[in-house]
Amino acid sequence: MSQVVTSFSAERGLSERHIHILDAAERVFARAGFHAATMNDIAAEAGMSPGNLYRYFSSKDAIIGGISERDRTEVSADFAQLDPGKGGLLDQLEELGRQHMVRKPREKAIIALQIWAEASRTPEMAQICAGFDETVEHGLGAAVAAAVASGELPSNLDQARFLMALFMMADGFFCRRAVDPNFDAAVGAEALFAAMRGLAQTMLLPPAGEPTS
Amino acid sequence: MSQVVTSFSAERGLSERHIHILDAAERVFARAGFHAATMNDIAAEAGMSPGNLYRYFSSKDAIIGGISERDRTEVSADFAQLDPGKGGLLDQLEELGRQHMVRKPREKAIIALQIWAEASRTPEMAQICAGFDETVEHGLGAAVAAAVASGELPSNLDQARFLMALFMMADGFFCRRAVDPNFDAAVGAEALFAAMRGLAQTMLLPPAGEPTS
Incomplete structure (x- = not known):
């Protein structure tokens, strides 16, 4: 989680690859539910190897943190x-x-x-x-x-x-x-x-x- | 509440044992979450064997159905x-x-x-x-x-x-x-x-x- 927030905050925007993973994870979570979804499912949806996925996010919780942080930034900008x-x-x-x-x-x-x-x-x-x-x-x-x-x-x-x-x-x-x-x-x-x-x-x-x- | 449960049992045929299981299941779901909770956890919380539990409810979904039906009867009586x-x-x-x-x-x-x-x-x-x-x-x-x-x-x-x-x-x-x-x-x-x-x-x-x- 802290790593996600740090890399995210540093750029105030995620890398293209981070965004691609978060989009894939959203599709998997909506389909399978957060509990049943696995890191392997998310890697497959994102078209990458599980090993590669873990280089970007260390866990499902970290991915949820990334999704939430992305939404938060968007909502904050909209209110501003x-x-x-x-x-x-x-x-x-x-x-x-x-x-x-x-x-x-x-x-x-x-x-x-x-x-x-x-x-x-x-x-x-x-x-x-x-x-x-x-x-x-x-x-x-x-x-x-x-x-x-x-x-x-x-x-x-x-x-x-x-x-x-x-x-x-x-x-x-x-x-x-x-x-x-x-x-x-x-x-x-x-x-x-x-x-x-x-x-x-x-x-x-x-x-x-x-x-x- | 007790009156509602009594009338509910009488009308709907929920035995004391069914009520006891639903109460136990509610505690387990609140603690562990619906997904992580197992029929074994619910049997243990209810103080019965898993085999015995299955004689009353065939699945977690059936237990959720029972919890919802009990709440529904209570709410319906309250509105009436x-x-x-x-x-x-x-x-x-x-x-x-x-x-x-x-x-x-x-x-x-x-x-x-x-x-x-x-x-x-x-x-x-x-x-x-x-x-x-x-x-x-x-x-x-x-x-x-x-x-x-x-x-x-x-x-x-x-x-x-x-x-x-x-x-x-x-x-x-x-x-x-x-x-x-x-x-x-x-x-x-x-x-x-x-x-x-x-x-x-x-x-x-x-x-x-x-x-x-």
Whole structure:
């Protein structure tokens, strides 16, 4: 894991061969599941010898770390592009949501669920998920704070609860997309966006001095 | 719980021994994960021989089916107890939510995630999850329709989107509880309930004759 992160961070981008392996591993994980997949399967999918594969990634965990780190970098860059000067931030967040939730193939949701299931029992994988969540929470939190500052969202928005509701809906979206082959990603995403806009108007802090319960 | 189990046993023919095995299997799955767990592990946890275990359940899949069916019966009975005559249905839904999301141990969320991960790749397990979801959707849908009929919820509530947002939040709640050991279930549940009440006032159908986009 540390080796993966180091080589990755050093270039801020993986080598072509690293990218090729991560793509192959994603296909194998989506097909066989993280547990049943072997390093040999991944080597075969990548069209290389197992010995050669191990020169790039020392284990399945290291490959998962690489997949997660790659997604994290992408999501982080996407959030960094949000700009109140370009128009409504909620509109921009919706477009970002469509990009990651609807346009990506269902396999990405299946892989996410495999990783979460593993993370629910192993601290190392939970650490990787926590790192990814931190990136999303930071990016989304900053966007919401900017929208409050610009007046696009109410000044008394309960930002913590609003963000928690959005995170739960986003995670639940990926669950439903992974588990239910008939789930309509576009319909689900539009329901989520409508909920986001409704919550932005109703998840408000109580007026100062009023009891909270 | 004991009452539910009793009625469940009576109706569905789950013997004390079946219940004992399902409880043991839940502990093993939460600890070892569904994939790594073996029938031998479950037999040992249940204090019986593997040969004897196979007389009750033919496979791990059959045990998962039993766990899901038991949960489904319990949830179905809980929804059936909702009654507008007892007070606000949203209040009653919140109490049901606390019972299943906060008071149950985190292990239940971990098991749910293991099952979802398996269901994302195998049609048989996806079928089991679909059956469970159907029970929840039926129960929650009926409660929401009753609340609309009684005037507790707006008559123009977009029930389909409202329910989808609630399902996504509930699934996401279980994800976060399973993956993040520091997730505060009580805080998460209260955010979900606040979101439910906010959405009930804002997820409305457009006035008749108005374009929907």
